[in-house]
Amino acid sequence: xxxxxxxxxxxxxxVLAGTAVALTCGLVGYFxxxxxxxxxGDALSHVAFTGALAAxxxxxxxxxxxFLATVATGVAMALLAPSGRADDxxxxxxxxxxxxxxxxxxxxFTSGQSGSANGDAGVTVLFGSIFGLSxxxxxxxxxxxxxxxxxLLAMARPLLFATLDAQVAGAxxxxxxxxxxxxxxxxxxxxxEATMAVGALLLLGLLAAPAAAALRCTSRPFTGLALSGVxxxxxxxxxxxxSGAVSWMPPSFAIIATAVGLYAAASLATAGRxxxxxxxxxxxxVAVGRPR
Amino acid sequence: MIGGIPGPxxxxxxxxxxxxxxxxxxxxxxxGWFMVLRRQTFAGHTLSLVxxxxxxxxxxxxxxxxxxxxxFCILAAAIxxxxxxxxxxxxxxxxxxxxxxxxSLMLASGFLFVSLYAGNLTGLNALLFxxxxxxxxxxVLVLLAVGVPALIALAALCRPLLxxxxxxxxxxxxxxxVRVVSVLFLILLGAAVAEAxxxxxxxxxxxxxxxxxxxxxxxxxxxxxxxLLSMVVGVAVTWGGLVLxxxxxxxxxxxxxxxxxxxxxxxxxxxxxRDRRTARRPVPAARVVEVA
Numbered sequence: 001x002x003x004x005x006x007x008x009x010x011x012x013x014x015v016l017a018g019t020a021v022a023l024t025c026g027l028v029g030y031f032x033x034x035x036x037x038x039x040x041g042d043a044l045s046h047v048a049f050t051g052a053l054a055a056x057x058x059x060x061x062x063x064x065x066x067f068l069a070t071v072a073t074g075v076a077m078a079l080l081a082p083s084g085r086a087d088d089x090x091x092x093x094x095x096x097x098x099x100x101x102x103x104x105x106x107x108x109f110t111s112g113q114s115g116s117a118n119g120d121a122g123v124t125v126l127f128g129s130i131f132g133l134s135x136x137x138x139x140x141x142x143x144x145x146x147x148x149x150x151x152l153l154a155m156a157r158p159l160l161f162a163t164l165d166a167q168v169a170g171a172x173x174x175x176x177x178x179x180x181x182x183x184x185x186x187x188x189x190x191x192x193e194a195t196m197a198v199g200a201l202l203l204l205g206l207l208a209a210p211a212a213a214a215l216r217c218t219s220r221p222f223t224g225l226a227l228s229g230v231x232x233x234x235x236x237x238x239x240x241x242x243s244g245a246v247s248w249m250p251p252s253f254a255i256i257a258t259a260v261g262l263y264a265a266a267s268l269a270t271a272g273r274x275x276x277x278x279x280x281x282x283x284x285x286v287a288v289g290r291p292r
Numbered sequence: 293m294i295g296g297i298p299g300p301x302x303x304x305x306x307x308x309x310x311x312x313x314x315x316x317x318x319x320x321x322x323x324g325w326f327m328v329l330r331r332q333t334f335a336g337h338t339l340s341l342v343x344x345x346x347x348x349x350x351x352x353x354x355x356x357x358x359x360x361x362x363x364f365c366i367l368a369a370a371i372x373x374x375x376x377x378x379x380x381x382x383x384x385x386x387x388x389x390x391x392x393x394x395x396s397l398m399l400a401s402g403f404l405f406v407s408l409y410a411g412n413l414t415g416l417n418a419l420l421f422x423x424x425x426x427x428x429x430x431x432v433l434v435l436l437a438v439g440v441p442a443l444i445a446l447a448a449l450c451r452p453l454l455x456x457x458x459x460x461x462x463x464x465x466x467x468x469x470v471r472v473v474s475v476l477f478l479i480l481l482g483a484a485v486a487e488a489x490x491x492x493x494x495x496x497x498x499x500x501x502x503x504x505x506x507x508x509x510x511x512x513x514x515x516x517x518x519x520l521l522s523m524v525v526g527v528a529v530t531w532g533g534l535v536l537x538x539x540x541x542x543x544x545x546x547x548x549x550x551x552x553x554x555x556x557x558x559x560x561x562x563x564x565x566r567d568r569r570t571a572r573r574p575v576p577a578a579r580v581v582e583v584a
Contacts, residue, residue: 033386033388033389036387036388037388038334038388038389038391038392039333039334039337039388039392041392042334042337042392042395088331088333088334089328089331089333089502089506089509091333092333092334092336092337092498092502092506093502093503093506093553093556094553096498096499096502096503096549096552096553097499097503097549097550097552097553099498099499099549100499100545100546100547100548100549100550100553101546101549101550103543103545103546103549104542104543104546107542107543107546108542111541127403199403201341201396201399201403202396202399202400202403203396204392204395204396205392205393205395205396205397205400206396207392208388208389208392208393208396209389209392209393209396211389212386212389212390212393215386215389248407248408249404250403250404250407252400252403253400253401253403253404256396256397256400257397257400257401259393259396260393260394260396260397263389263393
């Protein structure tokens, strides 16, 4: 199974970039789910679509538009909300409009240039093409992934504290608002990175499902964080192998289906322990310990 | 320049587009108002995307796309209704993680269905972004057949729904069957979204569902005035967008979302200036008085 994946350049690229993307999504996703900001991730993934198509329509590299749009929107959403967490209705309103702009850029791009490859550009951005990544794409995915993971681990402790009790954390001198802004910038980077591999519409599954499965399995925060990364990377590898083994299955579908299946299995396995929702914050709080 | 082109109403396709747009905008305006009030924008957005795999799957097995839209949307509404709603702001909630995972899996399935369908991706953009200008008389009748019962059902449900949305605990104590009410609302929302997404496409129905109601709620806290205003705004932006798209070479979806977003921004600005002039009455109390 492993030998098959490394047999040629495009599967090797897919495995390398996929691992970086999955690890980043798993780690960032853990905090996204814990902070109940999955909808923000959803919004950022749609912004990625508009950003990439805007860059294509204006003649730039799609990746420039991608990262610019997701990071700028992430920071803007954090800055506009007084507590560093934007209201659902505001998020929804803004990204409904941004999607409308995405449609505009799609129509400009597809009508401005002829050729079948351009007609599929929108599809590639929406659903990804992990087996079509170049060596340069892999390098970007690995570098961005490393930056995000290091950044996240550096701020993990205060972020956890600020997530669980913003008021107490603020009183203890934790810069809650700056952490919220920094975190959404990292989520933006992750969204841009993952769009290249699994597509703007599907990266939400990699953010939400492995993290939620990990939260089901353990209430210890750092164990959960590691587990979430393991689940995400596992889903990526298994999905890639599955899409290679089953010829009609697109890789994006195989990866997401594995991640969501894992979450469903974790939910069923822990369905008896229903009270954990109430237990979790307290347990995490103990693990964080006294702030310095 | 415009005078040289025959008016939009001389073409049957434009007349049908305006009729369909009106029905969709009225139904989305009414249901969206409650969706925004209940802060269920994420669920609404996911429901609006779920129609896409439904339609793609139905087309794949040779059934009508409408059947697929309705089946999948109502199915997803039933899944969301099964998630326990969050009891307090501090308790950890899996709600957003479940919605995100479902959304991602559904979109991935849609992509799978489309790629299985003879590998032909040209229909994908129509499914995602709609085809406002190719609506038949029969489709208008289907829209009416779903829209009118949905509005009647909402009218029958609106008092307990409003009560439950504002204060679930008090509503339960007063004998409102909160669980039944919220399940019925999600199913109604699913049906309305399925209806609308056939015309506006999965990606843009959300704009009609969130932007006009959000604008209306910024302007007035009253439920009757709010729902009516939301319908009026929805119809106005839909007509404006369609007429603009008739004269200009850009997609209707872009104009509709941009006009709605403009109205929303104006509404927010009006409320902000009103807030500065007078200390506002607490809104929930005012609403409860109206319900009681």
